[in-house]
Amino acid sequence: MLSSIDSKSRPLVSLHDVGVRRGGRWLVRGVDFSVSRGEIVTLIGPNGSGKSTSAKTAIGVLKPDEGRVERIANLKVGYVPQKLAIDWTLPLSVQRLMTLTGPLPERELIAALEAVGIAHLAKAEVQHLSGGEFQRALLARAIARKPDLLVLDEPVQGVDFNGEIALYDLIKSIRNSQGCGILLISHDLHVVMAATDTVVCLNGHVCCRGTPQTVSQSPEYVKLFGTRAAQSLAIYSHHHDHTHLPDGRVQHADGSITDHCHADDGHHHHEHDDHGHDHNHDHSKGERHV
Amino acid sequence: MFDDFFLRAVVAGVGLALTTGPLGCFIIWRRMAYFGDTISHSALLGVALSLLFQLNLTLSVFAVAALVSILLLFLQRRQALSADALLGILSHATLAIGLVIVAFMSWVRIDLIAFLFGDILAVTQSDIAVIWGGGIFVLAAIAWLWRPLLASTVNPELAEAEGLRPERARLFFMLLMAVVIAIAMKIVGILLITALLIIPAATARRFAATPETMAIFASLLGAIAVVGGLFGSLRYDTPSGPSIVVAALILFIISLLPLVRRSGTPAAQQRGQSS
Numbered sequence: 001m002l003s004s005i006d007s008k009s010r011p012l013v014s015l016h017d018v019g020v021r022r023g024g025r026w027l028v029r030g031v032d033f034s035v036s037r038g039e040i041v042t043l044i045g046p047n048g049s050g051k052s053t054s055a056k057t058a059i060g061v062l063k064p065d066e067g068r069v070e071r072i073a074n075l076k077v078g079y080v081p082q083k084l085a086i087d088w089t090l091p092l093s094v095q096r097l098m099t100l101t102g103p104l105p106e107r108e109l110i111a112a113l114e115a116v117g118i119a120h121l122a123k124a125e126v127q128h129l130s131g132g133e134f135q136r137a138l139l140a141r142a143i144a145r146k147p148d149l150l151v152l153d154e155p156v157q158g159v160d161f162n163g164e165i166a167l168y169d170l171i172k173s174i175r176n177s178q179g180c181g182i183l184l185i186s187h188d189l190h191v192v193m194a195a196t197d198t199v200v201c202l203n204g205h206v207c208c209r210g211t212p213q214t215v216s217q218s219p220e221y222v223k224l225f226g227t228r229a230a231q232s233l234a235i236y237s238h239h240h241d242h243t244h245l246p247d248g249r250v251q252h253a254d255g256s257i258t259d260h261c262h263a264d265d266g267h268h269h270h271e272h273d274d275h276g277h278d279h280n281h282d283h284s285k286g287e288r289h290v
Numbered sequence: 291m292f293d294d295f296f297l298r299a300v301v302a303g304v305g306l307a308l309t310t311g312p313l314g315c316f317i318i319w320r321r322m323a324y325f326g327d328t329i330s331h332s333a334l335l336g337v338a339l340s341l342l343f344q345l346n347l348t349l350s351v352f353a354v355a356a357l358v359s360i361l362l363l364f365l366q367r368r369q370a371l372s373a374d375a376l377l378g379i380l381s382h383a384t385l386a387i388g389l390v391i392v393a394f395m396s397w398v399r400i401d402l403i404a405f406l407f408g409d410i411l412a413v414t415q416s417d418i419a420v421i422w423g424g425g426i427f428v429l430a431a432i433a434w435l436w437r438p439l440l441a442s443t444v445n446p447e448l449a450e451a452e453g454l455r456p457e458r459a460r461l462f463f464m465l466l467m468a469v470v471i472a473i474a475m476k477i478v479g480i481l482l483i484t485a486l487l488i489i490p491a492a493t494a495r496r497f498a499a500t501p502e503t504m505a506i507f508a509s510l511l512g513a514i515a516v517v518g519g520l521f522g523s524l525r526y527d528t529p530s531g532p533s534i535v536v537a538a539l540i541l542f543i544i545s546l547l548p549l550v551r552r553s554g555t556p557a558a559q560q561r562g563q564s565s
Contacts, residue, residue: 022521039321056447056451060450060451061447061450061451064536077451081447084444084445085447086444087318087319087443089318089319089323089492089495090319090443090444090501091495091498091500091501091503091504092444092500092501093499096500097444100438100441100448101449101452102437103450118547188325199485
């Protein structure tokens, strides 16, 4: 098929030197990035650095005041906005929320709710959900429509730490199973790095970009987030010394496969003394699979 | 008792109430009650202009209401004043200009009260045709716009991102409001149109589990209020427009009583509040 060749060679969306101005002030300027099929791109940056603005420009909600945005024809977007308040007067169940922007077969609706772990809440009114449940419902809605490009603006707000890791794992598995491109926004540095291919670090412009490792070592990143963040990221990177296989076993960097993932099982090539509190995170992640 | 004029009033009123139900739901979901007020107040300017230039009343009311809606969209986009303040200015400015123009035209004698509070007992066959024709048009348009309107009510950016063109839906919605106000003016009057839009919809919220059922219930409750209000007005010799609104209010108050709540709703609410 012509289109499949085309879609492989061309990114789903690409921004070229994009700037957005509101009220005489540039919210972002000189933003360049692209998202391809099967790629997870994460925008990070402090508050007000233009992450949401850049993402909204990428999907056409905002029009750039300079530069250009290219999207493939008929790009199907699934969007989880950062803020979403539903008036109490609107009677909306989770089930009805799922078909908000387009019809959906019942089976796929349930499957998406099951994937995010809230199938039991299908009939609940959205106003009665907790913050974390609501975030999952929004994510389910966005993935159920099988988009080409999934745009998630702070998708794990209000979700507790274990749930957060589970959601990022889910996002990764959606990428793997559906082959869509994912544009992720987060200020939640070290967890998000686990799931991402490319990091674009914004602060009104693109400060630095690359793989999580390169970004974490770049001086611009350290300047923007401070040395502590850079360290926590460096600590994070040791998570890459093992991979969680679908059956729950763990593959280590040296190629061996074990049933569990323990820091002292000899497969890990780092010392633990310099971790501080991140030590606990390491364990909570490992033990979830035990 | 069923005089011809009374039957015509019932048919006209029910036709209008069926139309205002779904529209009223969107007004309360989108928190546009004040917007509805503003557009209906601008109807008096439409009345004045129709008298001044001898134009069709319904058409000129529609034209002025539509213009004010578009002006509002334009001013909101400039974001100089808050939407609230803009609405307040436009609402009372159009009402006042309308009254001033009417006062200048010393050669026309109009029954201002009939425009402000409606004169449903004076509807003619052709009024009924306009109300039902316009109503069917408005309901068909709402059904056609339902998904983009509902999605952009939840979040306009989400609707836009997923290809539903919320700005266009919003513009059409405002034009539909202008149509409804033009046809409703004669029934309940400029000052009470918003009540017929909002009160049945607010009443329906208690009984509805989905947006769609809420819209249907709002239509039915509005129709009940019209019939009840008209019978009351006949019986107690009260003005018809306000009587319809009072009937709608009584239904709303009944809906607040704990007995008639949807089973399951109170428990769910308590869960939601306690967590």
